[in-house]
Every structure is written in C-alpha cells, then in structure tokens.
Amino acid sequence: MAEPTAASESAIPCTELVDHLFRHEFGRMVSHLTRILGARNLAIAEDAVQHAMLRALQHWPFHGTPNHPKAWLIQVAYHRALDVLKKDRRLDLYDDEAETALTRQIDPRQGRAPVHFTNEVADEQLALIFVCCHPALPRPASVALTLKVVCGFGVAEIARAFLSTEISINQRLVRAKRTIRDQNIRFEVPSPAQLPDRLEAVLDVLYLLFTEGYAATTGDHLIKDDLCAEAIRLTTALTENTATSQPEVHALLALMLFQAARLPARVDAAGDLLLLEEQDRTLWDRALIHRGLRHLAQAAHGDHLSTYHLQAELAAAHVTAECFALTDWDHILTLYNLLQQLQPTPVVLINRAIALGQVEGPAAALDALESIPYDNQSQRYRLRHAAEGEFHRQLGNLPQARTFFQRALSCAHSEPERRFLERKLKSLAHTPLIANKKNRINVSNLPDTNRLYE
Amino acid sequence: MPQFALLFSAPETWRDNLSPEEIQALIAKYVAWREGLIQRNIFRGSQKLVEGTGRRLRTQNGKVLITEGPFSESQEVLGGFFVIEVPTYEDAVEVARTSPNLVDGQLIEIRQLDFMVPPPTQN
Numbered sequence: 165m166a167e168p169t170a171a172s173e174s175a176i177p178c179t180e181l182v183d184h185l186f187r188h189e190f191g192r193m194v195s196h197l198t199r200i201l202g203a204r205n206l207a208i209a210e211d212a213v214q215h216a217m218l219r220a221l222q223h224w225p226f227h228g229t230p231n232h233p234k235a236w237l238i239q240v241a242y243h244r245a246l247d248v249l250k251k252d253r254r255l256d257l258y259d260d261e262a263e264t265a266l267t268r269q270i271d272p273r274q275g276r277a278p279v280h281f282t283n284e285v286a287d288e289q290l291a292l293i294f295v296c297c298h299p300a301l302p303r304p305a306s307v308a309l310t311l312k313v314v315c316g317f318g319v320a321e322i323a324r325a326f327l328s329t330e331i332s333i334n335q336r337l338v339r340a341k342r343t344i345r346d347q348n349i350r351f352e353v354p355s356p357a358q359l360p361d362r363l364e365a366v367l368d369v370l371y372l373l374f375t376e377g378y379a380a381t382t383g384d385h386l387i388k389d390d391l392c393a394e395a396i397r398l399t400t401a402l403t404e405n406t407a408t409s410q411p412e413v414h415a416l417l418a419l420m421l422f423q424a425a426r427l428p429a430r431v432d433a434a435g436d437l438l439l440l441e442e443q444d445r446t447l448w449d450r451a452l453i454h455r456g457l458r459h460l461a462q463a464a465h466g467d468h469l470s471t472y473h474l475q476a477e478l479a480a481a482h483v484t485a486e487c488f489a490l491t492d493w494d495h496i497l498t499l500y501n502l503l504q505q506l507q508p509t510p511v512v513l514i515n516r517a518i519a520l521g522q523v524e525g526p527a528a529a530l531d532a533l534e535s536i537p538y539d540n541q542s543q544r545y546r547l548r549h550a551a552e553g554e555f556h557r558q559l560g561n562l563p564q565a566r567t568f569f570q571r572a573l574s575c576a577h578s579e580p581e582r583r584f585l586e587r588k589l590k591s592l593a594h595t596p597l598i599a600n601k602k603n604r605i606n607v608s609n610l611p612d613t614n615r616l617y618e
Numbered sequence: 619m620p621q622f623a624l625l626f627s628a629p630e631t632w633r634d635n636l637s638p639e640e641i642q643a644l645i646a647k648y649v650a651w652r653e654g655l656i657q658r659n660i661f662r663g664s665q666k667l668v669e670g671t672g673r674r675l676r677t678q679n680g681k682v683l684i685t686e687g688p689f690s691e692s693q694e695v696l697g698g699f700f701v702i703e704v705p706t707y708e709d710a711v712e713v714a715r716t717s718p719n720l721v722d723g724q725l726i727e728i729r730q731l732d733f734m735v736p737p738p739t740q741n
Contacts, residue, residue, distance in 0.1 A: 184642075187637075226665060
C-alpha cells in the first residue's frame with residue numbers, strides 16, 4: 165500500500181526522537197539521494213546526509229525539533245548536495261546530469277517534503293543494498309559499506325564491531341566507492357536474469373553481517389547486537405519485495421531469527437558462555453522462533469536447496485527441541501550429511517562430527533574429526549580441539565582430553581571462551597576414571613557460539 | 619524578574635566524526651533540556667548564530683575598520699544563546715550547570731540582561 169511518508173511522519177511526536185531514527189533515516193536518505201544522483205555519486209549523497217544531521221545537531225538544540233524532522237533533514241541534504249555539485253561546475257568531472265536531476269527533485273515550495281511513497285522508499289533501500297553488495301566488491305568491503313551507508317553506522321562503530329581501526333575501515337570504504345564509480349555500477353534492483361548472482365552476493369554479505377554480530381569473540385556487545393538486528397532488518401526487506409522474495413532469502417531470514425532467538429540465553433549472569441544443554445530454554449525468544457518457522461515454511465518452494473535452507477533446518481531442529489535430551493540428532497546428522505556435500509568446509513565437517521558423536525558415540529566422532537584436514541584458521545582449531553577434548557573425555561581418555569582442551573585454550577579468542585575451557589579442564593580433575601561409553605547420555609556439548617554453521 | 623543570557627561556545631571541531639546514532643543521542647539531550655526550561659516557565663527565547671563567519675567593526679584614527687570572521691584568536695566559536703528568567707545569578711548558574719552542552723571543550727558564559735528601569739512587562 166502506498167502512503168506518502170509526510171503523512172505517516174505526523175505520527176511521530178515532534179519532540180520525541182524514536183530509537184535509531186537517525187541511523188535508519190541515514191540509510192533511507194542516502195538511498196533516496198543516490199537514486200537521484202546515481203550510484204557514481206554515492207559519496208556526495210553520503211556527505212550530504214551527514215551534513216544534514218550535523219546541521220540538525222547545530223539547530224535543534226536552539227530551535228527545538230522541527231514538526232517534520234525527516235522532511236527537514238532531506239531538504240537540508242538536497243541543498244548540500246546541490247552546493248557540492250555546483251562547486252564542480254568548472255571541472256571536468258562536473259556531473260550536470262546529477263545536478264539537473266536534483267534540481268528537479270527539490271520542491272519549490274520551501275520546507276515541504278516532496279511526496280514520497282513508502283514502497284518507493286523500500287525499493288530505494290534495496291537498490292542501495294545491491295550497489296553495496298555488488299559482486300565486483302570484496303566481501304569485507306561490502307560488509308563495511310553496507311553498514312556505513314545502508315545501516316547508518318559510524319566509522320568508529322564499524323571499527324569497534326570488527327576490532328579494526330578507523331583508518332583501515334575508511335580505506336576500505338573509499339576503495340569500495342571508487343570501484344562503484346569506476347565500474348559504473350547501477351542503482352537498481354537487478355533484472356531477473358542477473359538476480360540469482362547478485363542476490364547470492366547480497367545474502368553472503370548479510371549473513372557475514374549477522375555472524376559478525378553473533379560471534380562471541382571480543383568486541384563491543386551493544387554494537388554486535390545491533391549488527392544482528394540490522395542483518396535481520398535488511399533480510400526482512402528483501403522478503404518484502406516481490407522480485408527478491410526468493411526461497412533462499414526466506415531460509416536465510418529463518419536461520420537468523422532462530423539464532424537471534426537464542427541470544428538472550430547464551431551467557432549466564434557472569435557473562436560466561438553456556439552450553440546449548442545448559443541454556444535456560446524459557447529465555448529463548450518464542451516470537452522470533454515463530455517468525456523463523458513461518459519463513460522456513462515460505463522457504464520450502466522451488467527446487468533449489470541452498471545451504472541456507474539446510475542451516476535454517478538445523479537451527480530449527482535445535483530451537484524446536486523441548487529440552488536438550490529431546491534433540492533430534494538423527495535428523496540433525498542427516499542435515500549435516502547433506503550440508504557437507506554442498507559446503508564441505510572444516511566448520512561444517514567439525515559440526516557434522518559432533519552430531520555423529522551424538523548419534524553413534526564418541527569413538528565415531530573422533531574418527532570423523534581425525535579425518536578432517538587441518539587448515540590455517542586457528543578459529544577452527546579451537547572448535548576442533550574442544551570437540552576432540554570433549555569426546556576423549558567421554559571415552560575416559562583423560563590425558564588426551566586434557567591435551568586437546570589445552571590446545572583449544574591456547575587459541576581461544578575471548579575471555580568467556582577461555583573461562584569455558586578452563587572450567588572444562590578443571591572438571592577433568594573430578595571426572596571418575598570409569599567413563600560411561602553409552603550413547604546419548606548427558607553429553608556435554610560445545611558452547612552454543614561455537615555451533616555457528618559458518 | 620531578572621533575565622540572563624546563556625552564551626554557548628564550542629570548539630569548531632567538536633562535532634567531527636559523530637555517527638548518526640551519536641548525533642541523535644546528543645540532540646535528544648539538548649532538546650530535552652530546552653523542553654525542561656519551557657516547562658519550568660523560565661525559557662524566554664533562544665537563537666542560533668551562523669558559525670564560521672561574522673564581522674567586527676571598530677574605529678582607529680577616525681576610520682572604521684571591518685574585520686571579517688572567523689576570528690582566529692578564539693578557540694571557541696559562539697554558537698547561540700538562550701535567555702532565561704530566574705531570580706539570581708546563582709539560579710542562572712544552576713540552570714547552565716544542567717546543560718548537556720557543558721562537556722569537554724565547551725563553554726557557557728552567563729550575562730544578566732540590563733533592562734531599562736522600570737523593566738518591560740513580561741507577557
């Protein structure tokens with residue numbers, strides 16, 4: 165349904181700024197300006213919006229919030245962009261086309277927002293996502309650029325989320341914008357012929373965004389929760405557009421929702437990671453799980469089985485189990501067997517081995533783990549070593565268990581992880597030597613965060 | 619009742635590198651402070667000054683000299699002012715003390731408005 169935004173805006177009390185209004189408005193305004201100016205002028209659009217927000221910071225404290233904050237912001241941004249374009253008039257790179265388009269857009273009736281329909285806003289945002297997640301850009305650059313221009317994060321916030329420096333994030337952003345300009349990437353939702361490839365890149369980036377937020381490695385927690393929320397918001401936007409509402413988009417959204425549902429239960433009061441089996445399942449967010457199940461149902465169309473489908477199914481198997489003991493490991497193992505054919509990455513193979521341990525016992529799991537080739541990712545070593553330690557413990561091979569837990573500890577990334585492994589090592593001292601070798605009894609698992617299906 | 623002008627100055631660079639989220643958080647604080655003044659019925663007006671420019675006029679040997687801003691000798695730039703109506707300087711200080719503007723590098727100067735006697739009636 166099309167509604168002018170100017171009308172819906174009056175619902176916002178003029179003195180109250182809704183949560184994240186500026187952050188979200190940043191993305192909407194950059195999308196809108198980029199549509200007018202062309203993707204080649206993304207940097208000008210971004211500068212104009214930042215400028216408008218700083219103008220608000222200078223003005224509103226003295227004059228109060230305007231009656232239509234969004235309309236005020238976009239008008240200021242229009243005029244800033246126009247000023248910047250006009251400054252280039254004598255230069256070779258002068259973009260008269262952009263200036264004409266912008267001039268046409270600016271409403272002569274000063275201070276009133278042009279009529280702008282909500283479906284148009286949504287389409288503009290999607291088009292900007294497709295620009296930022298173009299396959300010509302390296303994935304890490306796309307992630308940073310999406311956060312900056314679509315989600316309205318500051319460079320310092322992005323650096324905090326990725327444990328990087330502002331300088332290197334800035335370099336990444338500048339290079340990405342140059343590539344967009346040089347490759348003449350267009351501001352549009354791609355045509356049906358191009359859509360599969362382009363969509364794949366977008367989903368990749370959104371999932372990276374989500375996993376970065378979800379991972380319990382170090383980093384600012386508030387920012388990380390925001391990353392998950394943004395990834396869900398943008399993926400939801402993709403499901404709401406007829407062209408992009410593909411089965412694998414619903415599958416990815418379901419996966420994110422299932423994982424996000426477990427966030428509140430992932431750590432205890434002291435901030436220590438909790439095992440899947442230790443988590444208080446009443447803390448899992450039922451509303452998110454139900455939303456996830458609805459999208460999982462919508463994902464079950466077409467004949468393409470994506471890795472997101474399998475990962476969403478896996479996550480669903482965990483979140484729908486009433487308690488840890490009732491987890492359907494046979495089903496989970498079947499899904500991992502399929503997933504390892506599509507995506508035989510070490511992480512998938514390690515997780516498959518863990519599921520195998522639940523079905524066939526620790527000896528089978530250890531066999532499977534030992535057959536996985538080593539690669540250079542210490543992050544995977546710690547998952548692998550922790551699993552090896554755990555299955556040795558279950559077999560009663562305490563010295564081996566200790567060795568592997570210590571190896572995992574030496575490549576642990578975060579404090580909670582370190583404490584988790586230290587707890588494991590300490591518990592070995594109290595484990596009776598007669599181990600219970602039967603299957604599926606009270607098997608301790610890895611911390612939930614390590615069960616990320618990367 | 620006496621009125622006071624609260625003059626707000628800030629270094630020109632203090633807003634660099636703020637994210638939209640940070641900008642909104644700052645605006646929310648400032649706007650809430652201003653609303654508080656209005657609710658307590660001590661707010662009498664506020665104006666924002668255009669930054670980065672200005673003119674200074676003075677005479678030297680009978681000639682008018684005009685200097686164009688920005689005036690580099692001062693680190694802080696006068697950004698705007700509020701006028702409040704409270705009984706004493708101490709009350710004005712208390713009001714200014716609660717301003718969210720009062721953070722690192724920012725400056726608030728208070729001056730009492732010197733009215734003609736008798737004072738103009740407030741309405």
